[in-house]
Amino acid sequence: MFDFSPEPGASTEQVWHDLVEAARGLTHGESDGVANMANVAAAIWQFLPRLNWAGFYRTVGDELVLGPFIGKPACIRIPFGKGVCGTAAASGDVQLVPDVHAFPGHIACDSASRSELVAPVWRDGKVIAVIDLDSPDAARFDEADARGIALLAQAIAQAI
Ligand code: SME
Numbered sequence: 001m002f003d004f005s006p007e008p009g010a011s012t013e014q015v016w017h018d019l020v021e022a023a024r025g026l027t028h029g030e031s032d033g034v035a036n037m038a039n040v041a042a043a044i045w046q047f048l049p050r051l052n053w054a055g056f057y058r059t060v061g062d063e064l065v066l067g068p069f070i071g072k073p074a075c076i077r078i079p080f081g082k083g084v085c086g087t088a089a090a091s092g093d094v095q096l097v098p099d100v101h102a103f104p105g106h107i108a109c110d111s112a113s114r115s116e117l118v119a120p121v122w123r124d125g126k127v128i129a130v131i132d133l134d135s136p137d138a139a140r141f142d143e144a145d146a147r148g149i150a151l152l153a154q155a156i157a158q159a160i
Pocket of ligand 1: 105
């Protein structure tokens with residue numbers, strides 16, 4: 001129904017800008033958070049090359065629980081403070097991990113993952129979810145991606 005293709009040769013900033021706009025459009029006027037997370041995960045998958053996993057973990061009590069995603073089946077529950085996702089949730093900061101094997105406590109859900117980018121989604125002063133991107137390529141993500149995923153998290157915070 002929706003087919004998003006990044007402009008050939010577009011900068012990382014432009015790709016993230018277009019992805020954020022797509023996510024706003026997809027979630028606009030829809031109150032179902034699961035549906036919105038599913039469509040945003042699908043949009044991420046369409047816009048960003050070289051990913052092997054893209055999706056959400058949601059804050060439930062004092063842990064993260066798997067949400068909608070694209071990729072191989074993944075770990076279901078991650079305590080706050082554990083792994084890259086739990087660190088993003090506990091610290092409230094984007095985690096840019098060029099080499100997952102060098103990240104203490106990294107949780108290997110898919111052995112193909114080499115680098116990872118995770119953003120907390122803040123709403124009403126709390127981290128309500130994280131967006132998790134995994135790549136089979138080392139150092140797939142850079143600071144522009146980190147800024148982009150933070151903008152995406154902000155853009156969808158009211159919709160998930
Ligand atoms: N690697 C993550 C776990 C989630 S999977 O990558 C989908 C982590 O260390 O938190």
